[in-house]
Amino acid sequence: MRARANSIPARIPPGWVESPLLLLPAAVVFCAFFLFPMGRLALIGGSGPLGWGAYGAALSDPRYLASLASTILLAAATTLVTLIVSTVSGVFLTRHRFSGRSLVVSMLTLPLAFPGVVIGFMVIMLGGRQGLIPSMTDALFGERWVFAYSMTGLFIGYLYFSIPRTILTIMASAEKLDPRIEEAARSLGAGPMRVALDVIVPALKPALVAAGAICFATAMGAFGTAFTLATRINVLPMVIYTEFTLQANIAMAAALSFVLGAITWAALALARSVSGTSVAAAG
Amino acid sequence: MTQGPADRSIQRGPGRGITFWLQLLITVLLCVFLILPVMMSLLAGFTANYLEGWSSGLTTAWLIKVLAEYHASIALSLQVAFACLACNLLIGVPAAYALFRSPSRASRVIEELLVMPVAVPGLATALALIVTFGGLGEWRQSWLFILIGHVLFTLPFMVRSVLAVMSSIDLAALEEAARSLGANFWQRMVYVVLPNSAGGIVAGSLMVVTLSLGEFNMTLLLHTPLTKTLPVGLADAYASLRLEVGSAYTVIFFVLIVPLLIALQRVNGRSR
Amino acid sequence: MTSDGVSVRLANCARTFTDGTRALKGCDLVIESGETIVLLGPSGCGKTTLLRIIAGLDFPDPGGHVCFDERDVTELPVEKRGVGMVFQSYALFPNMDVAQNIAYGLTVRRIAGAERDRRVTEMLAMMRIEELRHRRIDQLSGGQRQRVALARAIAARPKVLLLDEPLTALDARLRDELRLEIDQLLRTLGITAIYVTHDQTEAMALADRVVVMNQGQIEQTGTPRQIYETPATAFVTAFIGTMNQLSGNVSAGFLTVGSSRIAVDAPDGPAALLFRPEDLRLSAEADAHFTATVTSCLYFGDHLRLTLNVGSEQSLIARLAPREQIAIGQRVGCVITSSQIQTDIRPRSGV
Numbered sequence: 001m002r003a004r005a006n007s008i009p010a011r012i013p014p015g016w017v018e019s020p021l022l023l024l025p026a027a028v029v030f031c032a033f034f035l036f037p038m039g040r041l042a043l044i045g046g047s048g049p050l051g052w053g054a055y056g057a058a059l060s061d062p063r064y065l066a067s068l069a070s071t072i073l074l075a076a077a078t079t080l081v082t083l084i085v086s087t088v089s090g091v092f093l094t095r096h097r098f099s100g101r102s103l104v105v106s107m108l109t110l111p112l113a114f115p116g117v118v119i120g121f122m123v124i125m126l127g128g129r130q131g132l133i134p135s136m137t138d139a140l141f142g143e144r145w146v147f148a149y150s151m152t153g154l155f156i157g158y159l160y161f162s163i164p165r166t167i168l169t170i171m172a173s174a175e176k177l178d179p180r181i182e183e184a185a186r187s188l189g190a191g192p193m194r195v196a197l198d199v200i201v202p203a204l205k206p207a208l209v210a211a212g213a214i215c216f217a218t219a220m221g222a223f224g225t226a227f228t229l230a231t232r233i234n235v236l237p238m239v240i241y242t243e244f245t246l247q248a249n250i251a252m253a254a255a256l257s258f259v260l261g262a263i264t265w266a267a268l269a270l271a272r273s274v275s276g277t278s279v280a281a282a283g
Numbered sequence: 284m285t286q287g288p289a290d291r292s293i294q295r296g297p298g299r300g301i302t303f304w305l306q307l308l309i310t311v312l313l314c315v316f317l318i319l320p321v322m323m324s325l326l327a328g329f330t331a332n333y334l335e336g337w338s339s340g341l342t343t344a345w346l347i348k349v350l351a352e353y354h355a356s357i358a359l360s361l362q363v364a365f366a367c368l369a370c371n372l373l374i375g376v377p378a379a380y381a382l383f384r385s386p387s388r389a390s391r392v393i394e395e396l397l398v399m400p401v402a403v404p405g406l407a408t409a410l411a412l413i414v415t416f417g418g419l420g421e422w423r424q425s426w427l428f429i430l431i432g433h434v435l436f437t438l439p440f441m442v443r444s445v446l447a448v449m450s451s452i453d454l455a456a457l458e459e460a461a462r463s464l465g466a467n468f469w470q471r472m473v474y475v476v477l478p479n480s481a482g483g484i485v486a487g488s489l490m491v492v493t494l495s496l497g498e499f500n501m502t503l504l505l506h507t508p509l510t511k512t513l514p515v516g517l518a519d520a521y522a523s524l525r526l527e528v529g530s531a532y533t534v535i536f537f538v539l540i541v542p543l544l545i546a547l548q549r550v551n552g553r554s555r
Numbered sequence: 556m557t558s559d560g561v562s563v564r565l566a567n568c569a570r571t572f573t574d575g576t577r578a579l580k581g582c583d584l585v586i587e588s589g590e591t592i593v594l595l596g597p598s599g600c601g602k603t604t605l606l607r608i609i610a611g612l613d614f615p616d617p618g619g620h621v622c623f624d625e626r627d628v629t630e631l632p633v634e635k636r637g638v639g640m641v642f643q644s645y646a647l648f649p650n651m652d653v654a655q656n657i658a659y660g661l662t663v664r665r666i667a668g669a670e671r672d673r674r675v676t677e678m679l680a681m682m683r684i685e686e687l688r689h690r691r692i693d694q695l696s697g698g699q700r701q702r703v704a705l706a707r708a709i710a711a712r713p714k715v716l717l718l719d720e721p722l723t724a725l726d727a728r729l730r731d732e733l734r735l736e737i738d739q740l741l742r743t744l745g746i747t748a749i750y751v752t753h754d755q756t757e758a759m760a761l762a763d764r765v766v767v768m769n770q771g772q773i774e775q776t777g778t779p780r781q782i783y784e785t786p787a788t789a790f791v792t793a794f795i796g797t798m799n800q801l802s803g804n805v806s807a808g809f810l811t812v813g814s815s816r817i818a819v820d821a822p823d824g825p826a827a828l829l830f831r832p833e834d835l836r837l838s839a840e841a842d843a844h845f846t847a848t849v850t851s852c853l854y855f856g857d858h859l860r861l862t863l864n865v866g867s868e869q870s871l872i873a874r875l876a877p878r879e880q881i882a883i884g885q886r887v888g889c890v891i892t893s894s895q896i897q898t899d900i901r902p903r904s905g906v
Contacts, residue, residue: 018468019384022377026397026438029374033431034400037411044414089313092306106548107318113540115499115514118533121521122320125327132323160317192302221404224499224514228521237406237500244410244504254414257407268402453644459612460646462633464660464711474659478650 045255071236075219078158090170116224157225166211173207213271327530345531356516364495367433375441400435405500432501441487448483489547560747561624561714568619578604580771593758596768639713645704660711678706716748801828813866815845830894832874843888
């Protein structure tokens with residue numbers, strides 16, 4: 001205590017000396033285990049048989065381009081549907097209190113922690129060969145609609161883990177909505193549809209952008225679900241995995257992962273600049 | 284949850300419009316969509332023969348089989364999760380305080396950087412770790428390798444949780460008050476900063492453990508046959524084509540995760 | 556319990572923030588031991604910045620000095636200055652109960668056990684909150700928190716007590732009540748106290764001397780009476796209370812106002828007569844200094860507030876005893892019982 005008064009001038013704001021020290025462990029871990037390896041990954045990406053052309057190949061080779069396109073498409077579709085469903089349900093749940101509501105909310109957010117594997121399994125339960133829905137369609141139409149192992153199944157799976165996350169963010173934001181603005185709109189004659197479009201959605205925009213960005217990023221990098229549903233699915237993470245483990249084509253895998261990472265990070269940065277807040281991990 | 288201002292705008296009055304019923308329908312469908320498969324998979328873990336359905340009878344045989352064969356993976360998952368928590372407490376909490384105290388531009392940049400392992404796909408992070416440290420044989424084989432990936436991934440969650448609480452309780456004013464009473468750095472930490480940030484630390488801890496238990500993308504690449512975590516073992520079980528084994532394994536996973544998730548909800552609900 | 560307060564001296568204290576704003580422009584101030592000084596001014600005038608500089612939470616630009624009893628403390632941080640501070644938001648520690656909050660300054664200085672308990676009990680008694688000893692902070696009302704904050708600040712026998720708008724968050728009645736208590740407390744303690752507020756009533760009631768500030772500068776320092784009756788600058792005149800202004804032309808020792816002429820002691824030329832609303836009396840038109848028309852009459856229970864029109868659009872405020880009955884539109888005669896004459900005209904209204 002006494003030492004500080006003598007050695008550190010008082011004018012320095014409190015915590016300025018201690019702060020860098022407190023950040024040091026995090027900084028060390030981050031630099032040593034993330035920045036540095038990522039740098040090496042970038043280099044490795046350019047060290048294979050194609051050299052730096054590997055990055056170009058990642059973006060021009062029809063195989064990779066196709067999987068990149070389908071990954072982006074899938075992520076975008078997931079984000080769109082997720083946002084719509086989450087907004088409708090999220091606002092509804094916030095507005096209408098009923099007994100057992102917290103239980104329902106808890107159950108809705110349960111899938112938050114499920115690994116992709118479990119999600120894939122859920123999809124199989126719903127739409128695999130012995131799944132619930134094929135059994136129903138079999139009973140109704142005489143034909144089994146097995147969707148689990150196609151893009152549809154993957155899409156359902158992605159919805160499964162995206163909706164719980166976004167619904168939490170949207171509910172948190174919906175609770176802070178000022179009801180007086182809605183009352184003003186209604187007093188001016190706006191019906192519920194108009195109020196929703198003109199007042200509620202604009203007010204939720206920051207939350208929607210933030211949640212949408214996270215949803216997109218997660219869907220882009222999601223792997224476990226595709227891994228479980230396997231076979232005919234062609235998303236980029238699967239391609240990277242097969243390049244690495246089955247083809248031992250480390251350079252290509254590295255280049256592809258870098259491209260995937262860059263696109264994801266760019267999407268998040270874009271969302272951040274639009275909303276102006278720090279789009280960190282969803283709670 | 285307490286009654287908030289949102290309540291006042293509930294449309295009371297004669298008859299609820301079509302929008303209400305539409306919303307209700309969507310919400311109910313959503314609940315069914317999310318909850319039904321969970322129920323089904325839980326049940327499957329107890330069914331003697333999934334292909335035959337319920338008629339084959341309920342049994343705990345699968346559960347016992349899974350525990351016997353995979354208990355090492357379960358134990359490892361728990362080990363990694365708690366080690367990850369310890370690291371987060373030692374690294375993340377001080378970092379959160381440092382960010383709280385720093386001028387806003389610097390802390391914004393650092394926060395962005397910390398979030399990167401979450402934004403970048405787990406595969407890429409794992410790959411990066413392998414190409415850099417894969418040569419160090421002994422380390423590559425140990426569970427610490429998995430731990431690193433988990434720490435990188437969970438750190439932003441802890442930091443953000445603690446930081447959010449610090450901002451909401453006006454920690455700056457409390458610290459000034461403590462300083463005006465003569466407290467030095469450590470006294471402030473022990474008496475004021477840490478006790479009042481406890482809510483954020485607890486919420487962050489629950490989040491970290493939950494995420495670590497469920498982490499798959501990175502762990503799949505980082506693991507070795509000797510260091511399999513629960514999700515990785517789960518993937519293997521499905522590959523073995525006996526749905527019941529996979530389901531029983533899932534049941535165990537649920538038993539670990541669900542209490543954590545409920546606790547997380549409670550903590551978050553209380554802080555609102 | 557008395558603690559000998561210290562004298563505080565500020566020399567050339569200025570404060571420029573990193574974005575260029577000059578919160579303070581070279582202030583000098585001398586505060587005697589045991590004095591209660593109130594820093595009064597509108598928001599943004601720099602009074603809180605000045606308080607924080609005295610506290611040690613902020614530092615003056617190079618060249619500024621803060622001295623406690625001739626000892627230069629400019630480079631000492633707040634932890635070392637031995638001040639007691641009451642914050643606007645009270646900043647009570649939510650993780651401790653009332654007794655622990657009050658004891659904090661003692662805990663930190665390693666005063667433990669019996670001595671610490673004795674002091675806490677003493678503080679609780681002094682603030683008359685003995686029954687709150689083990690209460691949690693979130694269970695306290697605004698007034699109770701205020702008392703705990705005060706108790707905490709003085710428990711460690713500080714040399715200087717600093718209060719940053721402690722009553723602003725309370726409702727009017729509570730504010731009056733606590734103001735009285737704080738006044739008595741400060742007198743009993745004999746401690747040097749520096750109080751920041753934007754409320755004039757508080758300033759007048761509590762201060763031995765008032766320091767009126769505006770835009771980073773000290774406009775005037777003086778007793779409440781001096782500030783009110785002899786404001787030194789135009790800002791102080793306008794800021795403290797209401798000041799009426801009758802402008803006109805002086806010729807041959809008479810100020811012409813409307814159709815009346817008032818004898819004044821001023822050189823020829825443009826001039827303004829300044830007087831407070833309570834220094835205006837109604838009289839018969841024959842004996843009056845000037846006549847005016849009543850344009851509004853508001854009843855406040857304990858006084859009557861008249862707005863008077865003196866031809867040529869000059870509006871005056873008069874404060875009268877409440878039992879009079881005055882009609883709007885009535886023509887009255889006015890007598891000024893005390894005034895100042897100002898010969899450098901600044902274009903402002905006296906209302």
